[in-house]
Amino acid sequence: MKMNTLDLAxxxxxxxxLLLAVTYFGMLYVRANPSPVLAMLVTAIGGFELFLFGQDEWLKRRGKHG
Structure with a gap:
């Protein structure tokens, strides 16, 4: 299976x-004070993944998925 650059990204x-989210919730579990930057990174990466998932579904529906 050969993956292109976008798939690897x-x-x-x-x-x-996932690693950052586990770190964030792990810090909450041990009652440490996680940095707000950590939460923003998890949110940004999740948004990136959600956007690309939505884009893939939209392209499949239009029949132009390459």
Missing amino acids: RVWAAITG
Whole structure:
């Protein structure tokens, strides 16, 4: 399976987002004070993934998915 650059960016974004989210909630679990930047990074990466998912679904529906 050969992946293009965008697919690789999506994989790395998903891995990074999951790792950051686990770190954030882990810090909350041990009652540490997580940085607000950490929450913003998780949100930004999640938004990136959600946008690309929506774009893929929209292109599939229009029949122009390459």
